[in-house]
Amino acid sequence: MLSRRQMLVLAGAAPFWSVLKPSPQARDTPQATQNPGASKSYPRMGGTPTAFMQRSMASKGSTAFDMIEHCRSIGLGGVQMNPPSTDPEEIKKFRQRLENCNMHLVCDPRLPRQESDLAAFDAQVRAYKEAGAVAFHAAMTGRRYEDFDRLEPFKQMFEQCQKQIELAEPVLRKYKIKLGIENHKGWRSGEQVAWLKRLGSEWVGVCFDFGNNISLCEDPMDAARNLIPYTCFAHIKDMAVEEYEDGFLLSEVPMGEGILDLKQMVQMLRAVDPNMIIDLEMITRDPLKIPVFTTKYWATFDDSYSPIPGRDVAKVLALVKKHRPKTPLPRTSGLSREQQVKLEDEYNLKCIAYARQNLDL
Numbered sequence: 001m002l003s004r005r006q007m008l009v010l011a012g013a014a015p016f017w018s019v020l021k022p023s024p025q026a027r028d029t030p031q032a033t034q035n036p037g038a039s040k041s042y043p044r045m046g047g048t049p050t051a052f053m054q055r056s057m058a059s060k061g062s063t064a065f066d067m068i069e070h071c072r073s074i075g076l077g078g079v080q081m082n083p084p085s086t087d088p089e090e091i092k093k094f095r096q097r098l099e100n101c102n103m104h105l106v107c108d109p110r111l112p113r114q115e116s117d118l119a120a121f122d123a124q125v126r127a128y129k130e131a132g133a134v135a136f137h138a139a140m141t142g143r144r145y146e147d148f149d150r151l152e153p154f155k156q157m158f159e160q161c162q163k164q165i166e167l168a169e170p171v172l173r174k175y176k177i178k179l180g181i182e183n184h185k186g187w188r189s190g191e192q193v194a195w196l197k198r199l200g201s202e203w204v205g206v207c208f209d210f211g212n213n214i215s216l217c218e219d220p221m222d223a224a225r226n227l228i229p230y231t232c233f234a235h236i237k238d239m240a241v242e243e244y245e246d247g248f249l250l251s252e253v254p255m256g257e258g259i260l261d262l263k264q265m266v267q268m269l270r271a272v273d274p275n276m277i278i279d280l281e282m283i284t285r286d287p288l289k290i291p292v293f294t295t296k297y298w299a300t301f302d303d304s305y306s307p308i309p310g311r312d313v314a315k316v317l318a319l320v321k322k323h324r325p326k327t328p329l330p331r332t333s334g335l336s337r338e339q340q341v342k343l344e345d346e347y348n349l350k351c352i353a354y355a356r357q358n359l360d361l
Contacts, residue, residue, distance in 0.1 A: 041360070042270070043078075043277060044075070045076060045236065045359075046078025046080065046103070046104055046106070046280065047079055047080070048279045051279075051281050051282050053344070054284055054337075054340040054344040055070075058340075064082075064083065065094075065097060068081075068097055068103065072101045072103065074348065075352055076280065076352070077103055078103045079103060079105060080106040080137060081107070081108075083128065083131045086124060088127075091131045094132075095130070095131050098131075098132050104134050105134060108138065110124060111140075111165070112164060112167045114167070115167065121168060122171050122174075125172070126175060129177055135177065135180055135233050136179040137180055137207050138182065139184040140161045140184065141161070141184050142185070143288075144185060144187075148300050150299055150300075151300050155305070158191075162195060162199075165204055169201050172201075178202075180206055180208075181196075181206060182207040184212055185215050185216065188216045188218055188306070189227050193226055193230060205232040206227045206228075206231045207231070207232065208228055208234040209235045209237070210237050210260055211250070211258075213227075214241070214290075215250055215288065217308050220239070220261075221261060224264075228268045232277075233277035233279065234278045236265075236278050236280055236281065237280070237283070238252070238254065238255045238256065238257060238259075239251065239253065240257065241259060241319065241320045242287070242320070242324065243321065243324070246289065246292075247291045247292035248290050249287035249289060250287060251286075251329040251330055253329070253347075254350035254351050255358075255359075256354045257327075263359060280348065282347050282348055282351045284332060284340070284343055284344040284347050285330070286333050287329045287330070292313070292317070
C-alpha cells in the first residue's frame with residue numbers, strides 16, 4: 001500500500017483522471033456554498049490524496065495540475081498536495097492555477113529529524129507558503145498496534161516525533177503557518193493533547209480525522225471533544241464497523257451510511273473556527289482489522305505509560321455490536337483497476353452530494 005507521502009507525489013493516470021463525468025452543477029462553483037435553509041455560507045470541502053488512492057495507483061505520468069482539475073471538476077474547493085517543484089517560477093504557476101480555481105491548499109512538508117535538516121525545511125516552508133498553502137499536515141505514525149509488538153520502540157518513536165516538532169516549531173512561527181498533526185492511529189486523544197500542551201505553540205495543532213481513534217478504543221465523540229479545541233483543519237469521513245474473530249473491522253463508507261455524527265462534529269469544528277478547512281478522506285479500500293482480542297494489540301498500552309480504561313474498551317465494543325452493517329463493508333480486493341477507480345469515484349461523489357445537502361460543505 002502506498003504511504004501518504006507517496007500519495008502526495010502521485011497525480012493520476014491519463015486515462016484515469018478523465019474517467020469521471022461530473023454533473024454540470026459541480027463545475028465552477030464558488031469557494032463558499034449556501035444551502036437554501038442555511039443562515040450563512042461556509043468554505044467548500046476540499047480533497048485529500050487518499051480520497052483518490054485508487055486513481056493515483058492507476059496513474060502513470062500525469063501532473064499535479066491533473067489532480068487540481070479533477071477536484072475542481074467534481075466540485076471540491078481545495079486540495080491537500082505538495083507543489084511539483086520549489087522553483088519560484090513553478091510555484092508561481094501552481095499558485096495561479098489554484099487561485100484561478102478558487103481552491104485552498106494544504107501541504108505536507110518533510111519535517112526535520114535533526115538540526116542539519118532545518119535549512120531545507122525552512123526553504124520548503126517558504127516555498128509552500130508562496131504557493132498559497134494555508135496550513136500544513138503531518139501524519140507522523142502508522143498504526144501502532146501493527147507496527148510495534150513492544151512498548152520501548154513505540155516510546156522511542158513517540159519521542160522522535162516530539163523532537164521533530166520541537167525543531168520545526170520555530171520555522172512555523174517564523175512564517176506564521178500552522179501545522180496540523182493528524183490523529184493517525186498513533187496516539188489516543190489524551191496522549192496527543194498532553195503533548196500539545198507541553199509544546200504550548202499556537203502554530204502546532206491537530207488535523208482532526210473524524211474516525212481514526214475508533215481503532216484505539218476511543219468513542220468517536222470522546223475523541224472529537226478532546227481534539228477539536230486544538231484543531232487547525234480536518235479530514236472528514238464516515239465509518240462503519242463489523243465484528244470479526246480477533247476484534248472488529250473498521251471501514252470508511254460514503255457519508256451518511258456510517259456510525260459517525262457528522263453534523264455534530266462539523267458544528268463543533270465551526271464553533272472553533274467558522275471557516276475551518278474540512279477535506280474529504282473517503283478511502284476506498286478493504287476494511288482495516290482492529291485486533292483488540294490479540295496480545296500484540298495491547299503491547300504499547302502499558303498501564304503505567306499509556307493505559308486504555310476498561311470502560312473505553314467496553315464502550316467501543318458495544319458500539320460495534322450495536323451498529324452491525326446493513327450492507328457489506330466496501331472491498332477492493334478482486335476488482336480490476338478500472339473497477340476500483342469506478343467504485344472510488346462513486347463513493348466520492350456520494351460524499352460530496354451528502355456534504356452539500358447536509359453539512360453546508
